[in-house]
Amino acid sequence: MNELALLFLLLPVAALSGWMLGRRGSERTSGARVSELSTSYFRGLNYLLNEQQDKAIEVFLKLAEINRDTVETHLALGNLFRRRGEVDRAIRVHQHLIARPNLSQEEKTVALLELGEDYMRAGLLDRAETLFTDLVAMDALAPSALKHLIAIYQHERDWNKAIEHARRLEQLTGESQGATIAQFYCELAEQARAQGASEEAQARVADAFAAQADCVRASMIEGHIESAAGHLDAAIRAFERVAEQDVDYVPEILSPLLDCYARAQQMQRAERFLLEITERYQGVSPVLALAKLYATTRGEDAAVEFLNHILRQRPSVRALMALIDVNLHTASGDARDNFLILRDLTRKLVEGKAMYRCNRCGFGAKAHHWQCPSCKTWGSVRPIHGVVGE
Numbered sequence: 214m215n216e217l218a219l220l221f222l223l224l225p226v227a228a229l230s231g232w233m234l235g236r237r238g239s240e241r242t243s244g245a246r247v248s249e250l251s252t253s254y255f256r257g258l259n260y261l262l263n264e265q266q267d268k269a270i271e272v273f274l275k276l277a278e279i280n281r282d283t284v285e286t287h288l289a290l291g292n293l294f295r296r297r298g299e300v301d302r303a304i305r306v307h308q309h310l311i312a313r314p315n316l317s318q319e320e321k322t323v324a325l326l327e328l329g330e331d332y333m334r335a336g337l338l339d340r341a342e343t344l345f346t347d348l349v350a351m352d353a354l355a356p357s358a359l360k361h362l363i364a365i366y367q368h369e370r371d372w373n374k375a376i377e378h379a380r381r382l383e384q385l386t387g388e389s390q391g392a393t394i395a396q397f398y399c400e401l402a403e404q405a406r407a408q409g410a411s412e413e414a415q416a417r418v419a420d421a422f423a424a425q426a427d428c429v430r431a432s433m434i435e436g437h438i439e440s441a442a443g444h445l446d447a448a449i450r451a452f453e454r455v456a457e458q459d460v461d462y463v464p465e466i467l468s469p470l471l472d473c474y475a476r477a478q479q480m481q482r483a484e485r486f487l488l489e490i491t492e493r494y495q496g497v498s499p500v501l502a503l504a505k506l507y508a509t510t511r512g513e514d515a516a517v518e519f520l521n522h523i524l525r526q527r528p529s530v531r532a533l534m535a536l537i538d539v540n541l542h543t544a545s546g547d548a549r550d551n552f553l554i555l556r557d558l559t560r561k562l563v564e565g566k567a568m569y570r571c572n573r574c575g576f577g578a579k580a581h582h583w584q585c586p587s588c589k590t591w592g593s594v595r596p597i598h599g600v601v602g603e
């Protein structure tokens with residue numbers, strides 16, 4: 214709908230330039246032409262307001278025919294086709310436009326950029342890549358072309374090329390791409406780790422830190438590398454650093470960190486960390502971990518008392534579930550039956566609920582993603598806080 218609105222905003226411009234051209238050519242026909250355009254314009258607008266997109270497009274196509282000289286009209290039309298998923302038609306409109314001999318260099322580069330986007334949308338990534346690379350080489354609309362190239366390399370998981378082009382974008386625009394480049398290095402580090410190449414992984418983690426000194430994901434990968442190598446102190450330091458850098462990522466590192474504390478036999482340090490995090494962080498994960506720790510070190514009564522205390526301060530379905538589980542151990546008869554019903558109910562409340570949400574586009578997910586699957590932003594997917602969530 215936005216594109217259609219844009220289209221009809223452009224139409225008066227089209228009508229005006231048609232009128233000016235008409236005036237230059239023949240004073241006699243210009244009046245008729247303007248009135249034909251404006252009648253169609255209002256008819257198209259009417260269709261648009263009534264959500265009859267197909268009819269609006271039909272009117273609009275006729276307008277573009279009458280008004281062959283208007284580049285904006287063609288660009289807007291092509292853009293509209295692409296947004297509607299009619300990529301073939303978008304490609305034809307843009308190719309037709311580019312083939313016109315009287316196009317200015319600036320108009321031609323805009324049309325080429327649009328055509329590149331059509332190719333991307335059609336999945337013709339090779340063609341899009343060639344086109345955008347040419348635009349960058351011509352130094353025409355290079356920042357936009359570079360952004361599209363980076364999107365292509367991300368899609369193809371060609372992280373080295375993504376890094377190279379992000380650096381060029383940074384040089385060209387002066388806007389820091391450090392956080393994104395750090396994510397690309399983290400992708401390389403994860404790849405290396407998956408292949409068992411821990412030295413390579415460590416080198417890429419260092420690159421990520423060089424790009425963004427407080428990169429949370431790099432700290433996390435470092436923790437996993439050190440933990441796998443049996444360097445428990447280094448692993449604990451890296452995971453604890455995650456909580457300092459961005460407390461929202463605590464749920465992601467709790468389990469590997471607690472594993473390291475246990476292997477290093479540092480349960481007092483674990484308790485200190487969890488207590489401190491419970492103060493700073495409103496989520497329920499460290500509370501549950503602490504309750505579990507109390508149950509083993511001080512007995513179940515201490516765990517129940519702690520959970521009761523926390524539940525009064527911050528209502529949480531997951532904390533309630535933990536409390537029910539602990540109570541089930543000791544309950545019998547009717548009380549036990551009631552607890553079982555409660556447990557079923559609370560499970561149903563949590564089941565299937567999105568635990569994370571992208572703070573850019575609102576995409577909800579059950580698991581954490583470094584890059585939002587919907588809007589492709591890095592680091593925007595965060596745990597949902599609240600009674601049912603984290």
Ligand SMILES: [Zn+2]
Pocket residue numbers: 571572573574575576585586587588589590593
């Ligand atoms: Zn998103």
